[in-house]
Amino acid sequence: MQNNEAHITWHLNENGDPQPYSSLFNDVYFSSDDGLNETEYVFLQGNALAERFNTLNQFTIIETGFGTGLNFLCAAQLWLNIAPAQSTLHFISVEKYPLSLHDLVKALQLFPSLQLLTADLIAQYPQILSRKTIRLFNQRVKLTLMIGDASQCLSGFQHKADAWFLDGFAPAKNPDMWGETLFSQMARLSHVQTTLATFTSAGAVRRGLQAAGFKVSKRAGFGKKREMLHGCFTDNFSLGKPLD
Ligand SMILES: C[S@@+](CC[C@H](N)C(=O)[O-])C[C@H]1O[C@@H](n2cnc3c(N)ncnc32)[C@H](O)[C@@H]1O
Incomplete structure (x- = not known):
């Protein structure tokens, strides 16, 4: 597995706040207008997490x-705000x-409302980079970070997702x-209630997900983006069977 560093430059947004920008991919990490609300809209609402979190004892997100x-x-x-007290979120990225x-x-200094959680993540970040699963926030959240190419890492993985966050850089800039x-690894790691959300509405992504067995819809995009995709796994394949 390769372990390369991000190449970050900082671009000021309209408010003068420095925003991370990838000089490897020529793309932003999140909306320079409002990263926090973009995440809330695209990934949390796109996967209906507020409706699902409060009834479950465990939940797995793969990003x-x-x-x-x-x-x-x-x-x-x-x-932490809405799931039952003894429940565990497993976030795999x-x-x-x-x-x-x-x-x-x-x-993360750009998001003062997340300050308390950010401090815990920062304190444990070096450990996460050594590929350990760690527990944060009074043990209620488990974070597994796999370092390497997304498809390669997932091919060796067995844990099913309840929700997918697809957040690579724009497909035209980051086709890998x-x-x-x-998409076939995603199908293998999904069950019939697994959902997905992504900021992009690119036709090739929509068709690829559909071919892998996901039912995909468009909804209005965040900010300047006209549309985004979200959907769920249906186990209904046009290209073949899942890998297990
Ligand atoms: C839009 S950014 C993700 C933003 C992130 N979700 C956040 O909350 O800040 C896209 C990420 O995909 C990573 N990436 C690019 N190519 C990759 C690949 N082949 N496999 C895994 N990650 C990759 C980039 O390094 C970058 O961190």
């Missing part, structure tokens, strides 16, 4: 692209180009994260 950890922290915050601790801290190999 492609950990980046700054913003999506992780937002999902954890929702879980794959990341090929992890941020340095310095860049992660700088990026949006191909048939990844």
Whole structure:
């Protein structure tokens, strides 16, 4: 497995706040207008997590692209707010180009409302990079970070997802994260109530997910994006059977 570093430059948004930008992929990590509300809209609402979290004792999210950890922290915050007290959220993410601790801290300073959770993540970030599963937030959230290419990492993985966060850079700039190999691994790691959400509405992504057995719909996108995709696994394949 490769372990490459993220190449981050900082671009000021309209408010003068420095936003992380990938010079490897020429793309943003999250909306420079409002990253927090983008995550809430695209990934939390897109997977109906507020409706699902309060009835379950455990829940697994798999994300492609950990980046700054913003999506992780937002999902954890929702879980801590509404899931039953003894319940556990398992958040699994794959990341090929992890941020340095310095860049992660700088990026997450943009979100003061997450400050308490951020402190716990930052304290344990070096451990996470050594590929351990860690527990955070009074043991109520488990974080597994797999370092490497998303499709490769998932091919060796067995844990089923209840929800997918597809958050690679834009498909045109980062095709490795949006191909048939990844979608077939997603199908293998899904069950009939598994949902997915992603910021993109690219036709190739929609068709690839459908071919792998996901029912996919468009909804209005966040901010300047016209549309996004969300959906659920149906076990109804046009390209073949899941791998197990
Ligand atoms: C849009 S950013 C993710 C933002 C992140 N979810 C957050 O909350 O900050 C896309 C991420 O995908 C990672 N990435 C790019 N190619 C990858 C690959 N082939 N496998 C795994 N991760 C990859 C990038 O390094 C980057 O961190």
